[in-house]
Amino acid sequence: MTLYGLLGYPLGHSFSASYFAKKFASEQIDARYENFEFAGMDEAVPFLRSQRVLKGFNVTIPHKQAIIPHLSALSDDAKAIGAVNVVKVVDDSEGHRRFIGYNSDFIGFRDSLRPLLSPDVAYRALVLGTGGASKAVVYALSQLGIPTTYVSRGGGEGRLRYEELSPEIMAEHLLVVNCSPVGMYPHVDEAPAIPYAALTHRHILYDLVYNPLTTRFMALGAAHGAVVKNGLDMLHLQAEAAWRIWQED
Secondary structure (H helix, E strand, O other), X not given: OEXXXXXXXXXXXXXXXXXXXXXXXXXXXXXXXXXXXXXOHHHHHHHHHHOOOEEEEEEOOOOOOOOHXXXXXXXXXXXXXXXXXXXXXXXXXXXXXXXXXXXXXXHHHHHHHHHHOOOOOOOOEEEEOOOHHXXXXXXXXXXXXXXXXXXXXXXXXXEEEHHHOXXXXXXXXXXXXXXXXXXXXXXXXXXXXXXXXXXXXXXXXXXXXXXXXXXXXXXXXXXXXXXXXXXXXXXXXHHHHHHHHXXXX
């Protein structure tokens, strides 16, 4: 039996283990998927290297960038994004474990967003948050030809602060993507501090959070007529992309 898993901390919010358990059962795959809950790399990496039947693992908050120095190689996409959410484990000719980093988040986001986009609209996007997930989102949006602006609490060069989001800026940016954990279980009453009253039926609000399935960010957007979507389809699509990566020779 081969082993796959999810590296992150904490992992109470994750659906990955149940998703892959159902996949393995329905497709009669002799494998198991476990949560690897480690707060830091010092303990995580030796443990993962010691698992001789481990063939690959996903990486989630807060390790999508911290894992990179411990990898033997990066895919071109992961290198461009600067974040990893899939690691393939291979043994070299001398039996040494090699960790190779990939990114399937951008695939899941890109392919789940496409059906929501109108071909006659020139979208611009606000990306809330600046972590590893946001980097994959910006990379995917660049593939779709959508200019992006980061929004963060601290602002900075080329970024906006939340308090700078005027009605005029909201009107210019018809796509808003929440890449922050704000609103994730158990903090379900929280929402990113954007001016929801400035939203219209032309706006799309995409929340990478999928637990709860309807976040406050989404509910507030829908109340003003915006199209809303959670990150569950992205999870499924990136998981299937991860599986393809693990199975490639």
